[in-house]
Amino acid sequence: MPTNKPTVKKKPQVTASPERRRELLDTAAEVFAAQGYNATTVRKIADAAGMLAGSLYYHFDSKESMLDEILSAFLTELWDGYDTVLAAGLGPRETIEALVTESFREIDRHRAAVAIYQKESRTLSAQPRFHYLSDSQQKFEKAWLGTLERGVEAKVFRSDLDIRLTYRFVRDTVWVAASWYRPGGQHSPEEIARQYLSMVLDGIALRPT
Amino acid sequence: MPTNKPTVKKKPQVTASPERRRELLDTAAEVFAAQGYNATTVRKIADAAGMLAGSLYYHFDSKESMLDEILSAFLTELWDGYDTVLAAGLGPRETIEALVTESFREIDRHRAAVAIYQKESRTLSAQPRFHYLSDSQQKFEKAWLGTLERGVEAKVFRSDLDIRLTYRFVRDTVWVAASWYRPGGQHSPEEIARQYLSMVLDGIALRPT
DNA sequence: TAACCTACCAAACACTTGTTAGGGAAGCTT
């Protein structure tokens, strides 16, 4: 990261069209997801977009800004869906089911962003600019863990498990899917959610009838 | 990557002591795991090791070699354990249990290497040098998926699930643990394995007795 | 004491990185 400018916050390109920005952000997200943020040079992004490196700076004021915009756009949409689910006043089991299903829908729509989030969020959240990642993660934990706890109290979830372990288990099983999921595969997001929920809730072992 | 030399394959430092190499590789693995391979500069590794960047080249002939050695050492040990389990001739359920337990032990011992593997293996396996990662992954899939299929035939695992989905489910739940696991935590690897297996096999929902 | 080996340092190298400044072609507005 050269040219460390003294906080002169240049105003971004107000003239650039939002559709083009979206387009470029989508290809950038794709490259970030495939190669990793740090391994991705702005020249690679420009290549994928059919332009030269410097031209990107007409639309964005830094590589970091692109990443920022990709992640925050994703999180905004994600919480839009989550908040709707959480406000519905469902029971614990139904809440978990709805959250998982919603998550797979988000993976379907924001595969690249989710993959980036998964790979980079831990290192990024140390940076002040990306502190909202930590905030989101806390909110996330509160929602999921809270629902699990409610479920244990209501005797719909097992009480003999470490609840935090259970939380990480459920959370991870859902979100790692972004690493292999490809839209247009043989299973719809809803079908994947159904099977995942079946495994998480009832296990993969065959029970004697 | 500057100084593109014409394939003059310099012989590595035969004089360097193996213990010191191990020591340096351990600190390198720690930095790689924390920051990501590409984001890690050789100067950061040298810093963590208390020496200067150039001095690393007395022990290793490139940054890539360090990564290579870290990953291949881990995989060697991993397959040592796996092969023992697979050769034991256990039933499907017992094999899965043993594989999961063994995996958590490996995570305990090679936390950094596992984390690196998780983050970088997909991009690395394209490079010829790291093609053994793909080989390992195939062997991995064969072992796990095969066991699951045997289990379905033997009626110890459910047959109403997409078997490949199940495979990825089990695989991922185990290995993502490396991203949050810290040795010396409140649960031993064996205890984590026990609870994970309980969740994967029987689910988290409370069943009516 | 002399020669040698081990493990490091100091300083540079060639190249890549994110970013910027100035320019210009096409299209729209006046």
Added chain:
DNA sequence: AAGCTTCCCTAACAAGTGTTTGGTAGGTTA
């Protein structure tokens, strides 16, 4: 026709990158 706006290119910059070369302090061996 003149001016303006949008979107890109050309060409460079300064800092950071992995790596090499030559040197050297301290221990071991002869």
